[in-house]
Structure formats: C-alpha cells, structure tokens
Amino acid sequence: MDINFVIEKFALVTALFAISLVIAMYSTYAERKVAAFLQDRLGPDRAGPFGILQPLADGVKMFMKEEIIPGNASKWLFMVGPGLAMLCACIGTAVIPWGQDLNIGGRVVPLQVTDINVGVLYIFGVVSLGVYGVMIGGWASNNKYSLLSAIRAASQNISYEIAMGLSIIALLLVTNSLSLKEIVEQQHGFGWNVWVQPLGFLIFMVCSFAETNRAPFDLPECETELIGGYHTEYSSMKLGFYLFAEYINMFVSSAVMATLYFGGYNYPFMDTVAGLSWVTPNLAAIFGTLAFFLKIFAFIFFFMWVRWTIPRFRYDQLMNLGWKVLIPLAIANIVITGIVIAVIKF
Amino acid sequence: MGTSVFYVVATLSIIFSLMVIFAKNPIHSVLYLIVTFFTFTVHYVLLNAQFLAVVNFIVYMGAIMVLFLFVLMLLNLNKENEPNKSAFVKILGVIAGGCLAVTLVGSFKAVAINSPMVLKNPNLGLVKNLGKELFGPFMLPFELCSILLLAAMVGAVLLTKKEEKANG
Amino acid sequence: MESLSNKKKVLEQKPLNLAERMYLPAILKGLGTTMGHFFKKSSTIKYPEVEREFSINWRGMHSLKRDEEGRERCTACGLCALSCPAEAITMIAAERKPEEKDLYREEKYAATYEINMLRCIFCGLCEEACPKEAIYLDGPIVPSDYLRKDFIYGKDKLVEAPLEVK
Numbered sequence: 001m002d003i004n005f006v007i008e009k010f011a012l013v014t015a016l017f018a019i020s021l022v023i024a025m026y027s028t029y030a031e032r033k034v035a036a037f038l039q040d041r042l043g044p045d046r047a048g049p050f051g052i053l054q055p056l057a058d059g060v061k062m063f064m065k066e067e068i069i070p071g072n073a074s075k076w077l078f079m080v081g082p083g084l085a086m087l088c089a090c091i092g093t094a095v096i097p098w099g100q101d102l103n104i105g106g107r108v109v110p111l112q113v114t115d116i117n118v119g120v121l122y123i124f125g126v127v128s129l130g131v132y133g134v135m136i137g138g139w140a141s142n143n144k145y146s147l148l149s150a151i152r153a154a155s156q157n158i159s160y161e162i163a164m165g166l167s168i169i170a171l172l173l174v175t176n177s178l179s180l181k182e183i184v185e186q187q188h189g190f191g192w193n194v195w196v197q198p199l200g201f202l203i204f205m206v207c208s209f210a211e212t213n214r215a216p217f218d219l220p221e222c223e224t225e226l227i228g229g230y231h232t233e234y235s236s237m238k239l240g241f242y243l244f245a246e247y248i249n250m251f252v253s254s255a256v257m258a259t260l261y262f263g264g265y266n267y268p269f270m271d272t273v274a275g276l277s278w279v280t281p282n283l284a285a286i287f288g289t290l291a292f293f294l295k296i297f298a299f300i301f302f303f304m305w306v307r308w309t310i311p312r313f314r315y316d317q318l319m320n321l322g323w324k325v326l327i328p329l330a331i332a333n334i335v336i337t338g339i340v341i342a343v344i345k346f
Numbered sequence: 347m348g349t350s351v352f353y354v355v356a357t358l359s360i361i362f363s364l365m366v367i368f369a370k371n372p373i374h375s376v377l378y379l380i381v382t383f384f385t386f387t388v389h390y391v392l393l394n395a396q397f398l399a400v401v402n403f404i405v406y407m408g409a410i411m412v413l414f415l416f417v418l419m420l421l422n423l424n425k426e427n428e429p430n431k432s433a434f435v436k437i438l439g440v441i442a443g444g445c446l447a448v449t450l451v452g453s454f455k456a457v458a459i460n461s462p463m464v465l466k467n468p469n470l471g472l473v474k475n476l477g478k479e480l481f482g483p484f485m486l487p488f489e490l491c492s493i494l495l496l497a498a499m500v501g502a503v504l505l506t507k508k509e510e511k512a513n514g
Numbered sequence: 515m516e517s518l519s520n521k522k523k524v525l526e527q528k529p530l531n532l533a534e535r536m537y538l539p540a541i542l543k544g545l546g547t548t549m550g551h552f553f554k555k556s557s558t559i560k561y562p563e564v565e566r567e568f569s570i571n572w573r574g575m576h577s578l579k580r581d582e583e584g585r586e587r588c589t590a591c592g593l594c595a596l597s598c599p600a601e602a603i604t605m606i607a608a609e610r611k612p613e614e615k616d617l618y619r620e621e622k623y624a625a626t627y628e629i630n631m632l633r634c635i636f637c638g639l640c641e642e643a644c645p646k647e648a649i650y651l652d653g654p655i656v657p658s659d660y661l662r663k664d665f666i667y668g669k670d671k672l673v674e675a676p677l678e679v680k
Contacts, residue, residue: 038548042558077377116498120472121400130407132380134616139373139419146421154416158409178473310541 008109016093016113024247025055027300031247032151048262062240070142070233077140082234082241085133089248092126095119096255097181099265099289111289119180120168123256124161125210130249131157134213134220137242138230152178152315153220156210159322162219164207165202166330167200170337171260184264192263196335199333201261203326208253210322213246215307219315254299258292267291352392359385372418380411397473541608566655574638575653576629578673581619586673588627589620594640594649602633603640620646627672631656631665 029044029052036043044051069078099111116122131153138150174196175183187193194201210217221229228234231242258264265288276285313321362382369375383406390399480488534541559566568574579587590607608625610618617623640649659665 037552037556040551040554040557042556042560045560049489077373116396118396118400121397121404125400125403125408128404128412131412132415135415135419136377139415151416151419153410158412158416305545305548306541309544 004107008107009113011096012111012113016098017090020090020093020248020251021244023251023300024244027247027250028058028243029055030300031304031307032248034301035308037266038305038308059240062237065235065236066194067238068233072142073233074140074142076128077136078233079135079238081137082238082245083133084136085130085245086241086248088126088130088133089245089252092123092249092252093255095122095180096259097184097264098292100281100285102285104282106255110181111285115179115181117177117179119207120172120178120183120260122267123180123252124165124168127164127249128157128182130211132244133242133245137234141230141233143233145226145228146230146232149220149226149232152226153213156217156219156322157316160207160210160296160317160326163203163322163326163330164211166239166327166334167203168260168331170200170330171197171204172336173337173341180259180264184259184266186304187263187266189266190263192261192266194261197261197333197337199329200337201257203330203333204261205257205327206321207304208257210318212249212303214250214251214303214312216313217318218307218312219318222312250300250303251296254296254303255292257299258295262295264287265292352389355388355392357383359389375412375413376411376418379414380407383407383411394472395476397476557593568654573638573641573651575631575656576634576640576649576651576667576672577653577660578627578649578669579650580674580676583616583619584676585617585619587619587624587646588624589622589646589648590627591622591625591642591645593645597639597643598634599637599639600633602630602635604628627669629667629672631667632662 032054032107033043033051035041044054047053047057054316069075084234095116097112102109104285124304135150138153139148141147171193172178174193175186175232177183177186183193207217213220220226222227223233226232231239234242265285267288270284270288273279273287274281279287359382362385364380365378366375366382369378373504383402387399387407388398390402581587590605592605592607595601595603595605605624605627607622610621610623614623636651638651641651656665
C-alpha cells in the first residue's frame with residue numbers, strides 16, 4: 001500500500017471529522033440565533049462578540065456537569081448508547097464527494113474518503129443504524145419515558161425509511177448509478193436532479209426530517225409528553241453526545257440532499273469560471289467545494305427555519321403521513337419516472 | 347491477508363452467535379445478534395459481494411433487528427415473569443436440537459469439502475452484474491419471490507383487520 | 515339554550531379540502547411569516563447596559579428623603595412599619611441632640627432604619643402612610659445578591675445622598 005495514499009486518506013478523514021464536529025458545534029449556536037431572529041430576539045450575545053464563543057461555553061458546561069448513571073440502569077448499554085449515536089452520525093461523511101479531484105504535486109487526490117459503488121445504499125444503511133443509539137440508550141435508562149421514546153424513535157425511523165428508500169429508487173432510475181461520485185458528476189453545471197425529481201426530493205426531504213428526529217417530527221424527544229425523551233436520564237457529556245449526534249446527523253443529511261438532488265459541488269456557470277485565465281483547476285475544485293458547503297448551510301438553515309415555524313405533529317398524524325401519503329406518493333413517483341424513461345428511450 | 351481477516355471475523359461471528367444463545371437477557375441477546383449480522387456483512391465484503399453486504403446491513407441490521415428490539419422492549423421480558431418450563435418441554439427441546447444436529451452433520455458429510463468453490467466471475471457481487479444476473483436468467487424465480495412476499499403482506503394486513511361482522 | 519348576548523358564533527367544522535390536507539400551502543405560509551420576522555428589528559433591550567424607561571407609577575427601591583436643607587425628613591414615627599403588610603420595615607428611634615440640628619429635621623429621628631428587601635412586596639403602603647413625605651419607592655430595581663443578610667438594607671443604602679450645594 002502506498003504510504004502517500006494512507007497519509008492522504010488519514011488527513012481527509014481527520015479533516016472531515018473536525019469539520020463535522022465544528023459544524024455541529026456551531027449549529028447549536030446557529031440554531032439559537034436563528035430561533036431568536038425568527039422570534040424578534042437577539043439570541044446568545046454575551047460570550048465573545050455576537051456570542052460566537054457560546055458553543056465553547058456550552059461544551060465546558062457539558063464536561064463539568066456531574067455524571068449520573070441511574071441505579072437500575074444497565075450500565076454498559078447506558079454508556080454504549082450515546083457512543084453509538086455519535087459513531088453512526090459521523091461515519092456517514094465517508095462516501096460523500098466533497099469536491100472535484102485536487103492535483104497536489106502531480107498526485108490526484110480525490111476529496112472523497114471512498115468511492116464505493118453502493119454509496120447511496122451505504123448512506124441509507126448508516127442512517128438506519130442511527131436509531132440503535134437512541135433505542136439502546138432509551139432502554140438502558142430504565143425509565144418509562146425513555147423507553148416510550150425509544151419505541152417511538154424505532155417505529156418512526158422504520159416507517160420513514162421505506163418512503164425514503166422508495167424515493168431514492170426513483171432517483172436511481174434517472175441516474176443509473178449507486179455511486180455518489182457518479183451521481184454528482186452527472187449533474188454538471190445546473191443540470192441538478194431536483195429539476196427531474198421534484199416530488200422525489202420533497203419526499204426525501206420530509207423523510208430526512210423524520211430520520212434526524214427534527215421538528216416537526218421530533219416526537220422521540222417531545223418534552224410535553226416524554227420529559228426529555230430518550231435522553232431524560234442522561235447528563236454531562238453523554239447527553240452532549242446525543243445532542244451533538246443530532247446536529248451531525250442534520251449536517252450529513254443536508255450534505256446527502258445537496259449531493260443527490262442539488263448537484264453537490266456543481267454550480268451554475270462553473271465551466272465559465274473554470275475557463276477564466278486566473279483560475280487553476282485546483283482553485284476551480286475549491287470553488288466547487290465552497291458551493292457545496294454553501295448548499296449544505298442553506299439546508300441546515302432550512303432545517304432550523306422549519307423547526308421554529310411548524311408545530312410538532314401528533315403521533316397518529318405522523319404515522320398516517322408516512323404510511324398513507326408518502327409511501328403511495330413515492331411508489332407513484334417510481335411508476336411515473338419509469339414510464340417517462342421508457343417513453344424517452346423508445 | 348484476506349484469509350487471516352476471514353479467520354478473525356469468522357471467530358468473532360461464532361463467538362457472538364454463541365453469546366446470542368447464552369445471554370440471559372433477551373435484549374442483550376438481540377444486541378449480540380446484531381453484532382453477529384455485522385460480522386456477516388464483513389464476510390460479504392470480503393467475498394467482494396458489496397450489494398449483498400449493504401443489503402444485509404440495511405435490511406437485517408437496520409430494519410429487522412430494530413423490529414426485534416422494538417417488540418422485545420414492548421414485551422418487557424425479564425426473569426420474574428418468565429413462565430417455568432416443564433420437564434416435558436425441556437425433553438422436547440433436547441430431542442429437536444438433537445434432530446437438527448444430526449441433520450447438519452449428515453448434510454456436511456454429504457457435501458464433503460474436496461475442492462473449494464471458485465467463482466467464475468469474481469465481480470459477480472457488484473450491483474450491475476448482480477442486477478443483470480437477477481433480471482436475466484433468474485427473472486422468473488425473482489418475480490415469484492416477490493409474489494410470495496406480496497402474499498405474505500396481504501395475509502398480514504388481513505390478520506390485523508378487525509372483522510366487521512363480529513361487531514354488528 | 516338561547517344566547518343572551520347574541521354574540522355567540524357557531525363555527526362550522528368543514529372537512530379539510532385537498533390543499534389543506536396537503537399541508538404544503540399552510541407550511542409555506544407559515545415559513546413566510548417567520549421569515550418576515552427574521553428581518554424585523556429585535557425588541558430585546560440589553561439590560562445591564564441599556565435600561566428600559568420606567569413608567570411614572572413604577573415602584574422600585576425605597577429611598578429616605580432629605581428636605582431642602584439636606585436634613586433627613588424621617589421622624590421615626592413607625593407608621594410605615596405599621597402599615598407594611600409584609601412586615602419588612604424595622605427602626606429604632608433616637609432623640610436629636612442640639613448639635614445634630616442640621617442633620618435631622620424633627621426632634622426625633624431614626625437611628626437605624628432597615629428594610630428587608632426579601633420581604634418587601636413593593637406595595638407602596640409605606641409611601642402612602644408617611645406623614646413627613648420621607649420615604650418614596652422611586653429607585654431602580656433592587657439588585658440581586660448571594661446572601662440573605664445582604665438584602666437587609668440599612669440607612670447607608672436607603673438615605674439619599676445630600677444635595678450638593680453649587
């Protein structure tokens with residue numbers, strides 16, 4: 001194995017990990033700021049200028065808090081839960097193509113940890129594993145509210161996974177590939193998949209709201225019914241892990257939505273920009289990455305905007321929406337896409 | 347390197363499958379089962395069957411085991427309310443287990459391992475090749491399987507539906 | 515029953531039409547509303563640096579007043595303590611000595627005057643009861659503190675500063 005290859009991958013993984021954590025950290029700050037602005041307030045503004053040191057203060061608080069493990073809790077699983085939630089949230093970034101290949105000293109360095117040819121399914125699998133952290137934590141707490149919340153999380157995830165999978169199938173009919181890199185390359189310039197799959201995108205987006213347990217589908221942590229939900233018994237950094245995992249999940253699903261439907265690192269007039277005399281190929285690739293992150297931040301903002309606008313669904317409404325609306329819609333979408341593709345090819 | 351990885355993973359899968367049986371707590375048992383499935387996924391990856399690996403990952407680990415865990419959490423099984431098993435049931439269990447062992451041993455003898463199977467096409471596990479294979483020569487069995495699943499689904503829906511005549 | 519005021523309006527609950535059942539139009543409208551608020555001016559007042567203007571009938575921290583010549587007006591009659599529903603006020607009276615004539619207006623004055631700010635309910639009855647116009651609740655918000663004993667305000671905190679003669 002090439003030593004350069006190992007170094008390059010190690011650097012990329014480390015960078016991705018750091019970026020995910022920093023973005024998650026500042027998402028907590030952004031969430032509070034966005035909430036404040038939407039409600040005509042100022043939000044945190046005491047720690048540092050405009051309160052930008054607030055996440056650090058929160059982190060220190062989390063570490064300093066007393067660690068409590070409930071008496072009758074299953075100790076080992078109680079500790080595994082948050083770790084698992086965090087792990088599943090973090091490994092999703094591995095297959096996302098963050099930019100075009102860089103050319104460093106004659107070496108082609110892809111900005112993607114691994115381009116497996118089942119990338120879409122990998123993401124899907126990681127997302128479906130995420131619920132274990134919640135379930136194990138909720139069960140191990142030995143608290144009825146946590147347990148109820150864990151059960152809610154499980155049934156919600158399974159229900160919305162189906163609609164999500166079906167909406168992806170319609171997309172795959174269009175792209176003919178499961179590799180995320182190829183899917184992005186196909187959407188060169190402004191030929192984004194959202195133009196051909198608007199309904200599929202809508203279904204996918206609603207499902208990713210449900211999968212990340214974000215409002216309006218945050219029933220597993222609905223405080224009016226379940227106190228704190230699955231993390232009722234958690235304190236200190238274990239609670240921090242759960243909260244963090246939620247924000248990392250939000251980041252990853254924003255990245256996935258941007259990759260699958262909004263062209264990833266492609267942006268309009270990218271060829272014109274790349275054709276300019278002062279733009280080297282590396283610089284063009286970096287512009288693409290910046291465009292990608294811009295899209296991700298837009299999605300993260302959208303997640304927050306929705307959270308502070310729409311009230312929580314009732315549980316039966318959630319299930320009705322998942323099973324009776326989204327799944328039939330997704331199936332109809334597959335059929336229509338199939339017919340259109342067959343007609344075009346014919 | 348491939349063989350050593352295989353032996354490590356294989357040992358792990360045997361250990362975890364034994365843990366599934368010996369775990370006292372049903373929830374722990376399910377969790378060990380999940381880890382066992384994960385080792386199976388690694389086996390598939392070692393065989394270069396990426397699609398099968400990912401599907402095993404999504405369907406078994408991500409969906410079916412979640413349902414298992416879900417049901418067990420709802421049932422709340424613990425030592426106190428576990429019904430006492432009578433001697434009769436225990437004897438029956440031993441007989442059934444013995445039968446299974448005999449069958450397994452017999453089948454192993456029948457397919458004596460003389461030459462390990464070699465795939466003609468090592469890339470068969472990749473999505474494209476697998477899809478061509480499934481929807482080409484194996485089209486009929488594949489569709490029949492889906493009809494079987496559909497029938498099971500309809501049956502499940504029928505079972506959950508309340509009979510309206512019984513009420514009125 | 516017949517409504518007496520005839521103001522009762524019976525709302526008809528219609529089943530949701532297609533647009534309403536799709537949620538989407540309502541969601542978009544809601545998103546529009548919140549986005550409108552995003553660009554509105556925030557109504558927060560950054561408290562310790564900026565203070566909101568008090569209304570004219572605001573009752574805050576007490577102050578013991580002085581007269582035009584800078585003498586304390588309080589004569590320790592005890593009417594404020596008597597009227598106080600929370601029993602927050604205590605005082606010890608003393609007789610004015612001849613050389614203290616420019617310190618206290620009346621012949622009797624309050625040697626100690628204490629208000630327990632944890633008991634006080636800021637009702638303003640002491641202000642109304644005072645015959646000498648010596649106590650007013652015209653101060654700012656009583657600041658917070660860590661110890662109970664620090665909330666018992668003596669004359670050092672209550673008596674207003676003597677007038678500066680220009």
